[in-house]
Amino acid sequence: MSRTHVSCTINGDETEFLCSDDQSLLNALRDELLLTGVKEGCGTGDCGACSILLDGRLTCSCLIFAPEAEGSTILTVEGLAEGDHLHPLQQCFLEGAALQCGVCTPGFLIAAKALLDNNPDPTETEVRYGLAGNLCRCTGYDKIVRSVLEAASQMRESA
Amino acid sequence: MTNPEETTPSKPDYKYIGTRPIRPDGLDKVTGRARFAADLSLPGMLAGHVLRSPHAHARIVSIDTSAAEAIAGVKAVVTRSDFPDLDPANPEYNVTRNLMARDKVLYEGHVVAAVAASSRHIAKLATEAIAVEYEVLPHVLTVDEAMADGAPLLHSDLLTQNVEPEATEASNVARRTVLERGDVEAGFAEADVVIEREFTTKPVHQGYIEPHAVVADTSQDDTSVVWCSSQGHFRVQSQTATMLGWESSQIKVIPAEIGGGFGGKTTIYLEPLAVLLSRKANRPVKLVMSRDEVFRATGPTSGTRIRVKLGAKKDGTLTAGKAWLAYEDGAFPGIWGMLGCWCIFTPYDIPNFHIEGFDVVVNKPVNIAYRAPSAPMAAFATETVLDEIARAVGIDPLDLRLQNAAKEGDASPLGPKHGPIGLSETLDAIRKHPHYSAPLGPNQGRGVATGYWFNIGESSSASVNLNENGTAVVATGSPDIGGSRASMAIMAAEVLGIHPDRIRPVVGDTESIGFTDTTEGSRTTFATGWAVIEACRKIVTELKSRAATMWDVDGEEVEWVDGEARHTKGDNDPLPLAKITAAAKQTGGPLTASASLNAKGAGPAFCSQVCDVEVDPETGLVTILRFTTAQDAGRAIHPSYVEGQMQGGVVQGIGWALNEEYIFDGNGIMENAGFLDYRMPVASDLPMIDTIIVEVPNPVHPYGVRGVGEVGIVPPIPAIANAIHDATGVRLRDLPMSPVRVLEALTNGNGNSDGDA
């Protein structure tokens, strides 16, 4: 089966890859580009572990066909920090013990970034609904929600 | 064995224990760098796919793989004929039959074959090309069906253990367990109130977000390197070797980061298939389960039917308890009914009791441990009946529990007497918490419950190496499923007297660290932590003798305080650890020590919880408004991760109580094998979970540690059921307490309200 050539910008880098047309963007990111920070928890859009920003919009990469990425701009967890400088969400997750096993963490960080990009001062309820597309089985969400609220206030202060 | 007095000071003055440093593995996990099993790729690696049974119960008449093998890109196929037949007496016999069906498939999802190919797509096509002829057999899905006279049998040779007279005819009942004390009928005769109720629960899944995954690289000399997601890589090694008929030494298992386990990754599912596919193809093979496979083929916990009868005097004193428990084991015999018997009355001092439990095989995936396995269903029954007793005798439900709570010196139903335990302390903590006296609104209710889990010890190994610059590497054999590397670093720091940041905790593979039992039974911080402490104590002894050498003084004159050697009988300047390691080559070589132990005296874990709910009387929707849990941690090494374990356990219990369940159709096919219809709680379903860490030290552990991982999941189900009754006056005794069930109970009562004993 002939493969399709895709050019896009991933985490700031112009990137090209080959994929089959029925391949999910998630599989292309993981298998073709080895961006394995993007996790597969269900493959049906129900757990959010594969969350990425596609042209600035929060999406499940498991529900996107790889060829759809042509010309797009993608952010994955690997692109969240700026060099050695962690994103406030990453720092707050560490300090707030917002992760246990850590497999859902990349998806939560991306979903939380999307949430704060659109709403810099969310209420606890808004954070909980904003993260409802991401499943965590370890933490009971408590420390995740607190860490996102803390990161939001830090980002407001430094803004 | 270490002496409690010297190891558990009454007023511990710890420097690092109880602090909250950033976890050592955290950075890799927030940047996407952490390597989970499915993240690994090797040159030339093939993709595997597993063919599973579409039937709940069927005889395999024939398997023809020729069409699959003919597909371009298919490199290897394995079926039942590729695996040796074990002696049925082998303890892993059932595990090996679960990993590859032989004469019969026993549940939908049972493995029939596996393929390795150049792409996932081809591997999947190939499994679809395997021709399997089945003779479908009648199935049983519940303990009721399986225990009925004339029920279809899963195993023609299964004789019930521990029945009088000894069983001579096969049945689906694998084991009977009985625990008793005193004269239960006389006890009920003494009682002013006797209440008996029956409860049912459905199988629920551990729900870890990372599906099972393995990469195996086997060479022509029958040695294999295996990377996998497991709670115990030494068990993976031995079980895989057993299934293949190999020596354990032929298999090296490297633990990848594990994306959640909760008991579900204490056994193997894929590893021997991957090892053998790799051997046949002479290429590395990766097998990753889909979420659908995880639900259909890996261990949920048991569905149950439980009857509990309790008697109490007017003053609230419990006089007798009777329990009958039937637990599904899934397709092969397990120990789940037995564990239910151990837990069902343990939080309370009941002078007369009779507990009878049954382990029952059914045509469902094989049940495997799920966080405090078997205890939540048992607590659902006991704690709900206790709530009715409290109302019947007019005593606050929390006071009734306090009044009957097990204490140090009381014998547990299993027989042994409790050492120091913290149940009463957790009940007190809940009573004092503002939550317990906060006002409630209309359609709102409050419930309390307690939970017990026995925790285990078992074997652990640890080694510590001091680097020349004064940093340390602490290696253990315990996969880190919830932050244990952080607690290992803190305990090592406490002994060595250096900051946890100077210590790198790692999980060694099966060839680089001594044997260590699986991360289960809340044992890791207790047992493996103990091994870390012992190894660090050995190296402190060595550090003191090196200091003595450097000072040219008698070793007796050196003490170790706060990370440095101090000269007690002289005026030598203290030698910090880094100065001693810097001189190690001159004083006898690098500093390293290891310790292994079989940890004795795991401290039982108890917790108490209070929960507020609001019930929508028109839809039956139950909303959790507020939840507080108090748990005896013995000693909290890293309080943030103790809280995390408590909160995680509570929320899993909430999901189990309200919505989670395996749903099967009439043919025994699972109908909700995905996260859309298997409804685990999402962030917006929940409030914050308030935690109270109670510390009643475990006297045998150097720092007083008890396991904290499991018990938090035990009380939520009855706490919520009791809160729903407080809000609505109806009792829910069948799980899940979904809107459909709650509305049904509200509309026609269903005989669910109190007073219909």
Added chain:
Amino acid sequence: MARIFLGLEQRRFTGGVAEVEMQASTVKQLIAKLEARFPGIAEQLEGTAVAIDGSIVAHATYEPVPEDAEIHFVPTPSGG
């Protein structure tokens, strides 16, 4: 003398006897003495965990049995 408590599964070999007193240096020796008195019970006891004064020990064959200890034989536990 240590006090040994026998569970239902063990009483099948003891003719219903639920508690015995015995002197033994180790669990291994204790099991041997129990076997001598209650033939067949050893197989039932080997491989179980032993609670010595309330503290549960798995793989306890060579554990010392303190004077006046309370001994229970319990199935080897596991967990999640």
Added chain:
Amino acid sequence: MKYVAPTSVEEATQLLASEPDARVFAGATDWVPQIQAGRPPPGIMVDLKRIPRLVELRRDEGDGTNGASWTIGAATPAARLTEEDAFRADFPGLTEASGLIGSDQIQNRASLGGNLCNGSPAADTVPAMVVNHAQAVIASSSGTRTIPVAEVVTGPGSTSLEPGELVVEIEVKCPPANTADAYLRFIPRTEMDIAVVGVAARITLDDSGNCSDAQIALGAVAPTVVRVPEAEQALVGSPIDDDTLAAVAAAASAACNPIDDKRGTKEYRRQVAGVLAKRVVVLAAQRARERSGGTA
């Protein structure tokens, strides 16, 4: 399976006309799980999101004869609607429904066209479109036609679209004064679920505060979305009081033709349809009152 992304409606319709094995998609949020579950994939997947007209969201102010209206490209992500304050002001109910299609991740992909053409009885936006008399503009290589959204879905997974046809856009006229819509659905969790019952209402109040016009539509309780004329008749000419609401609830329950499945029982769906119908009417009426500046 081949992926193509036409950039014009003409290109897309010609493709559909020449390739019988071609299927269009927008967000694919239902499609991918269906393929995962074993549904055979089409030979050609036609991605509609690169056709400008299909990702439009436009308010036409109208003129003397025609009032204002919205045109929603069939592939426009639902999130665009929930982000658009002007749209929310005109259609709070349809906005609510759009905000309930799965998680934020899903709403950034899922579209009204897809939600409609998948033919799911539980689709959240369809009842909300139906009560607003939304029209579907359908194109094929032989031209375009416009039909009521209510006539698109003919049963679970089936539509009245002919082979070679695709929905291009949804047109919906802005409601008159004193009129507002609302949508409520019931799920066991707060998010990430398929509607067990969904109810949309559009209510118009007269100056005395009585209901002068009403549309009620139910989702997930029958093979297709069902209107509830009995409930609408009970409302028109009446105040929004307990008697009226009781009649609405009874009519809604009676209008259900549900199934027992893993998400709910027949009896449960009937009861909850009545409960939600009451609640959604109260909500819509309150909004209608607010829109009229409280005069009603």
